[in-house]
Amino acid sequence: MTNSESYVYNQNRIGLNENENAKSSCPCITGIDELDQKLGGGLPSGNTVLLVGSSGSGKTTLSMQFLTNGAKIGERGVFFTITEPLFKLTKNLEKFDFYDKKMIESGMVNLIDLRIISERLGLDAEKYTVEDASALLEILKDIADELDVKRLIIDSITALCYRLQTKEMIRDFIFKLGSSLASMNCTTILTSEVPPNEVKYSQYGIEEFIADGIIFLGDVDRKGDLIRTLQVIKMRGTNHSRTKSAMSISSKNGIELTPLLKSRV
Amino acid sequence: MSNTLIDGLKERVSQAITINTSVGVILPSSNYSDMMQALFEYMSSRNDHFWVYLAISKPYENIVKQFEYASQMTNIRFIDCVSRAAGITNKDPNCIYIESPSYLEKIIIEIMNIFKEVGDQLQKTLIIDSLTSLSIYNDNALVTEFFTHLINRTRLKDIHTFSLAIEEEMDDYINKIMYLRSNKIIKLRESFI
Numbered sequence: 217m218t219n220s221e222s223y224v225y226n227q228n229r230i231g232l233n234e235n236e237n238a239k240s241s242c243p244c245i246t247g248i249d250e251l252d253q254k255l256g257g258g259l260p261s262g263n264t265v266l267l268v269g270s271s272g273s274g275k276t277t278l279s280m281q282f283l284t285n286g287a288k289i290g291e292r293g294v295f296f297t298i299t300e301p302l303f304k305l306t307k308n309l310e311k312f313d314f315y316d317k318k319m320i321e322s323g324m325v326n327l328i329d330l331r332i333i334s335e336r337l338g339l340d341a342e343k344y345t346v347e348d349a350s351a352l353l354e355i356l357k358d359i360a361d362e363l364d365v366k367r368l369i370i371d372s373i374t375a376l377c378y379r380l381q382t383k384e385m386i387r388d389f390i391f392k393l394g395s396s397l398a399s400m401n402c403t404t405i406l407t408s409e410v411p412p413n414e415v416k417y418s419q420y421g422i423e424e425f426i427a428d429g430i431i432f433l434g435d436v437d438r439k440g441d442l443i444r445t446l447q448v449i450k451m452r453g454t455n456h457s458r459t460k461s462a463m464s465i466s467s468k469n470g471i472e473l474t475p476l477l478k479s480r481v
Numbered sequence: 482m483s484n485t486l487i488d489g490l491k492e493r494v495s496q497a498i499t500i501n502t503s504v505g506v507i508l509p510s511s512n513y514s515d516m517m518q519a520l521f522e523y524m525s526s527r528n529d530h531f532w533v534y535l536a537i538s539k540p541y542e543n544i545v546k547q548f549e550y551a552s553q554m555t556n557i558r559f560i561d562c563v564s565r566a567a568g569i570t571n572k573d574p575n576c577i578y579i580e581s582p583s584y585l586e587k588i589i590i591e592i593m594n595i596f597k598e599v600g601d602q603l604q605k606t607l608i609i610d611s612l613t614s615l616s617i618y619n620d621n622a623l624v625t626e627f628f629t630h631l632i633n634r635t636r637l638k639d640i641h642t643f644s645l646a647i648e649e650e651m652d653d654y655i656n657k658i659m660y661l662r663s664n665k666i667i668k669l670r671e672s673f674i
């Protein structure tokens with residue numbers, strides 16, 4: 217009796233933090249079935265996730281699939297790119313069946329080139345001061361708020377930080393970005409570019425501190441053939457699988473996962 | 482080759498496929514082309530089945546050259562694991578090309594994707610041609626894991642499997658998994674047929 221009473225009491229206490237509760241009970245589904253299964257339903261809503269991988273590992277593709285799948289269930293999204301111009305991005309996207317131009321036209325998926333914004337702000341395209349970066353961050357937040365997006369991508373945080381001159385500036389910016397994202401009502405993917413064949417999650421070693429989750433895209437060598445892999449390294453608020461999956465990218469289905477065969481290769 | 486031989490083979494294939502969820506066929510290489518003929522004739526006669534043919538022994542092109550009617554069948558799809566690795570760049574809408582026979586996970590994904598779109602009124606059946614050729618490109622332990630995994634996944638979706646192995650290319654490993662994972666083993670002997 218005492219036990220159940222204290223249980224109820226605890227429940228109520230948890231109930232005080234209703235926001236947190238709502239967040240954890242309704243995950244942000246990625247729409248990539250096997251990934252959602254791994255995550256116990258999807259990305260925890262409101263989380264900031266670092267999507268790590270070397271060039272060509274599938275970061276942009278996975279992010280876009282996450283956005284378009286969100287749009288299909290009525291969740292608006294925005295994709296901030298700083299690595300490639302929009303025409304190039306859409307040209308690659310058009311090859312995938314999950315992409316539908318109508319999502320762009322209807323404003324459910326918004327693609328924004330951060331370099332054009334920084335140009336409009338009159339910033340030096342290659343070098344940012346702390347003020348520049350903060351101004352950019354403000355605009356980014358305004359856009360996200362105005363569009364009332366539920367899903368936000370920055371592709372990539374590496375390229376964004378690359379424009380800052382010192383480690384201190386990068387650290388300050390990343391923490392500012394972190395608190396900014398935490399105050400927004402959306403689930404965020406920050407892509408992080410790392411050199412191939414290295415187990416590290418970020419270029420500057422700080423990016424992971426603002427992340428609630430880390431997903432690592434890598435590969436394994438099987439007799440000279442590279443097999444794409446995906447692994448959830450951490451995900452706050454979920455009892456996620458930590459096994460390595462084999463990942464496939466195809467025009468028809470975008471990104472798909474299946475358990476990686478483990479026998480010695 | 483005599484028609485009675487092919488008819489006899491067809492009869493055995495037919496019986497085994499209808500009753501068992503996973504059939505393993507161990508045959509001498511000299512009977513391989515007879516088995517192919519019997520199998521393709523049987524497949525083309527069954528409109529109530531949907532077939533996925535996993536081609537590892539030879540490219541899709543060679544198969545349809547030999548059995549032209551196969552390219553006209555609407556209830557068969559091919560997965561070709563050897564063309565790309567051999568530098569053959571042909572394309573065919575009836576066939577999915579896998580870059581390398583060592584992309585075993587990709588093979589599983591493609592097999593399951595094809596069957597996912599097939600209605601339940603058709604009996605779904607996967608032909609693996611062959612486990613022994615798969616073991617040319619992959620370590621035995623990996624082939625074992627692949628086959629085990631595949632059998633588990635297909636059974637769950639009521640997909641039958643029909644796996645070929647060439648006797649001369651067989652070792653203890655392949656022999657063991659075939660016996661462990663099949664409901665029925667057909668062992669063809671030259672003398673017998």
Ligand SMILES: Nc1ncnc2c1ncn2[C@@H]1O[C@H](COP(=O)(O)OP(=O)(O)O)[C@@H](O)[C@H]1O
Nearest residue numbers: 270271272273274275276277278311465466467
């Ligand atoms: N339509 C496609 N079908 C299959 N694979 C593709 C397709 N488009 C791109 N890819 C693969 O995805 C890779 C690029 O993925 P991308 O998401 O741009 O990587 P990243 O953003 O990590 O650099 C390419 O190198 C290519 O191998």
Ligand SMILES: [Mg+2]
Nearest residue numbers: 275276299371
């Ligand atoms: Mg990219």
